[in-house]
Amino acid sequence: MRCVIVDDDPFIQELLKDKLLNYFPEISLEGVASNGHEGIQLIKKLNPDLVFLDVEMTDMTGFEMLAMFDELPFKIIFITSYKHYAIKAIRSNALDYLLKPFDLEELKNAISRFKKNHLDQTQNLKNTISTLKTKSNKDDLLTLKTQQGDLFIPLDDIIHIEGERNYSLIHLVNQKKELVSKTLSNLEDLLKGKGFFRCHKSFIINKSHILEESNHNYVVLSNHKEIPISRRRKDTFSNWNRNL
Amino acid sequence: MTSHSHHTKYINLEHVYGISRGDKDKILKYLNQFNELIPERLDLLNRALLLKNREQVRQIIHKMSPQLQFFGIQSISHHIHKLELDFKTMPFSELTAMVNDIILNLEQAIKEVHSTIIDLETN
Numbered sequence: 001m002r003c004v005i006v007d008d009d010p011f012i013q014e015l016l017k018d019k020l021l022n023y024f025p026e027i028s029l030e031g032v033a034s035n036g037h038e039g040i041q042l043i044k045k046l047n048p049d050l051v052f053l054d055v056e057m058t059d060m061t062g063f064e065m066l067a068m069f070d071e072l073p074f075k076i077i078f079i080t081s082y083k084h085y086a087i088k089a090i091r092s093n094a095l096d097y098l099l100k101p102f103d104l105e106e107l108k109n110a111i112s113r114f115k116k117n118h119l120d121q122t123q124n125l126k127n128t129i130s131t132l133k134t135k136s137n138k139d140d141l142l143t144l145k146t147q148q149g150d151l152f153i154p155l156d157d158i159i160h161i162e163g164e165r166n167y168s169l170i171h172l173v174n175q176k177k178e179l180v181s182k183t184l185s186n187l188e189d190l191l192k193g194k195g196f197f198r199c200h201k202s203f204i205i206n207k208s209h210i211l212e213e214s215n216h217n218y219v220v221l222s223n224h225k226e227i228p229i230s231r232r233r234k235d236t237f238s239n240w241n242r243n244l
Numbered sequence: 245m246t247s248h249s250h251h252t253k254y255i256n257l258e259h260v261y262g263i264s265r266g267d268k269d270k271i272l273k274y275l276n277q278f279n280e281l282i283p284e285r286l287d288l289l290n291r292a293l294l295l296k297n298r299e300q301v302r303q304i305i306h307k308m309s310p311q312l313q314f315f316g317i318q319s320i321s322h323h324i325h326k327l328e329l330d331f332k333t334m335p336f337s338e339l340t341a342m343v344n345d346i347i348l349n350l351e352q353a354i355k356e357v358h359s360t361i362i363d364l365e366t367n
Contacts, residue, residue, distance in 0.1 A: 011277055011311045018263050018270065054308065100310035101259070122337050140333070202314055 001115075004046060006031045006039035006065070007079060009052035013099055016052060016079070023104065024111060037058035040068055048074050050114055052098075055080040066125055077110050095124055113125070142170075142190060144180050153178065155194055159223050161187055161204040171223060197240050199229045213241065246290055254353040255361065256316025268364060275361050278315060282308065286347050293343055301343060302331040317353055320346045 004129030005016055009063040013032050018028050030046045033039040036059050043051060050124045056233075063076060078097040097109045102107050142153045162169045170178040188198045195207045199219070209222040218226045222242065227235050257271075264270035284307040285308050292300035305327050313323070331339065 009310070010305060011274075011281060011314070014277065015310075015314065017264065020264065022263070032302065056303075081306050101314040 001050060002030045002046065002048045003027050003050040003052065004030055004039075004042055005052045006036070006042070006062070007032075007052070008035050008057045008059075009054070010034075012079065012100055013055070019102055019104065019107060023108070027111065036062070039065050043069075043074065050075045050077065052077050053077050054078075054173050055097075055197040061165045072125060075114050077114065088107045105139050139190055142187075148226065151178065151180070153205070155191075155196075156208065158196075158206050160198075160206060160207040160220050160225065163204075171225070173222070175223070197225060197237060199233055199237055201230065207241070210241070226230075248269060250361070252350060252356045254317060254319065255356050255360075256318075258316060259314050262310060270363065273355065274314075275357050275364075278311065278357050281311065281353060282350055286350060289343055293340055296336060298331050298336075298339065305331075305343075305346070312350075315353065315357075319347070320342070327350045351357060 002123045003020070007013055007016070013034075017029060017032070020029055024101075027050070031042045033042040036057050039051075039053070049083055052072050055062045057065075059160055062076075066072065066076070076095065078095065079100055080097055081100050093105070096113055098106055098110055130219050142150045142155055142158065144153070153172070157172045159171045159173060162171065162185065166181060166183055168180055168184050168187055170180060172178065181236050182190075184198070184202065184204060188196075188204055191204065196204050197207065198204050204222060205219060205227055210219050211222055211224075212220045214220070216229055220226055222243055260271055260274045264274065285304050289301065289304050294302060305324055309324055309328070323346055326334070327339065327342055352366070
């Protein structure tokens, strides 16, 4: 059996190399890549049976690397550190993972499962990538500096933002509000491409909180507020609302 | 063959000796690698603190964590878990204090690794 390691930590590369050498003579380590881009090249060149793949690398995640392959004719054992957010997604899609710095029994079990399991992992991997994409969108935050320190607001929690000269009032779920010293234009820039739209000179709205739309004149949001759509923004709004 | 007989306060080399199976060159490989990688990462941590970059702090801690576990560095494991979980929300002053404590402990660990290297090379 031929394997490769894709991990950007030289310590992990050495440790896994030694563990394989010491305890798994039937597995031949064919190559080591230090980032996702090198990993793609190495896998395409060597066509291994098994890839030990780091979840979080500096240039891309292991999932982003896998997404660059049309087919996955190799098995994957993900390697990750303690309490990484991706573990839940990996586990729930019946994929294998190892926690760094590798307990020998867990490594033995993972390799034994790899030897027995010849099922195609492609669909499970696609599900995992999709789960993580959804999670990562939900985790997006709006980060703002305030006099009290950094303020982190999950984007999902923002319903709409109201501009008041040099300040903006952020209307959040659960009827909370945050007044921040940013203009609406500043916030519009920060939120570009994240599901928000400046529908009026005084308002930015969050697409995921639109309950209904009235003939492109106004929208009703999840806090039951009616927000006007200015005449000159109607066409852009219509395209945005349709396409997003 | 080398046996594990060094008295250390910050590090525990049980795993290093275990994987190396007493092979002095392998033990030295892990020790030297620790002394190359950890100081670099401490520099990066200091820089991330100066820039108040919480995500970068988390990434560096996350990257170091397996090597610290492997070297049996227990004194800062609570800080590491807390930083990994709460890096976004904890007050920046608390984050700074924890990172500084990690740095102080690891500077001591580096000294112990350095002494162990000298011992091994001279014996």
